Amino acid sequence: MNDFQKIAVLGFGTMGAGIAQVLAASGRDIVVLETDQDRIEAGTASIAEFLDGGIARGKVTQEDRTAVLARISGTTDVADLAGVDAVIESVTENADVKKAVLAEVAAVVGERTPILTNTSALSVTDLAAALPNPSRVAGLHFFNPAPLMRTVEVVRALQSGEDLLDRLVALVDSLDGKEPVVVKDRPGFLVNALLLPYLNDVIQEYDDGLATAEDIDLALKLGLGYKSGPLEMLDMIGLDVHLHATESAYAATLDARYAAPPLVRQMVAAGYLGAKNGRGFRTGDKDAR
The missing domain is CATH 3.40.50.720 (NAD(P)-binding Rossmann-like Domain)
Structure with missing residues (x-):
């Protein structure tokens, strides 16, 4: 060193x-x-x-x-x-x-x-x-x-x-x-370029009522071997942080994969920020649908 x-x-x-x-x-x-x-x-x-x-x-x-x-x-x-x-x-x-x-x-x-x-x-x-x-x-x-x-x-x-x-x-x-x-240098670099669309898809599926937040996280952890579920991850990242990242990537690319689902915009506007304030998908008062 x-x-x-x-x-x-x-x-x-x-x-x-x-x-x-x-x-x-x-x-x-x-x-x-x-x-x-x-x-x-x-x-x-x-x-x-x-x-x-x-x-x-x-x-x-x-x-x-x-x-x-x-x-x-x-x-x-x-x-x-x-x-x-x-x-x-x-x-x-x-x-x-x-x-x-x-x-x-x-x-x-x-x-x-x-x-x-x-x-x-x-x-x-x-x-x-x-x-x-x-x-x-x-x-x-x-x-x-x-x-x-x-x-x-x-x-x-x-x-x-x-x-x-x-x-x-x-x-x-x-x-x-x-x-x-x-x-x-590209929007999202490598990890977030792949992660952001994945998280957006999960949010939309949750909003569509495909499964509960708990079952979505459980299925993806056990089915794909992930350490945490995507909705748990969003709460940890912060819904406002995710929204800002997707907005930045979308503005730079106009790629629809980065367009934030309406639910996450509504949740951030309503003060659902995830772990940072105890209100998110899997944190505290979570069901904003």
């Missing part, structure tokens, strides 16, 4: 905290940029809680917990990112917000410092075009929860340099339990 020793993570929400934890567990020093101290404390607390769960299950030692948390620091001052070896962006899934944050960071870090985005739905090529030296820009897409999910998509924008992609593959290979998959 001799590349990317100090990494900046932009955003300390669910994904940013998970990414910071994974990177810190590999022995790297992480500085997280957030808008206020409360968000920094919340992100740190979520990592500590996750590690405490690992200790309870015998997967993490107290020494590991202490070391990971010691390698992560937070700041609200973008100037503190000067000198980092790479930047990983994980702010809200809004292209204008991402471009503004990345432009501010690009003015502080070195001209050749890799700038990476964890977007799951937006065009990496478009984000790269808004930055100086776009050959240093690529996608590094972790899945939620980042400490547990093994796949990391290394996304090649049209401008991404081949040397950068090689370095990112090596970075992912150095992370415990992670496997890199190099993909081209």
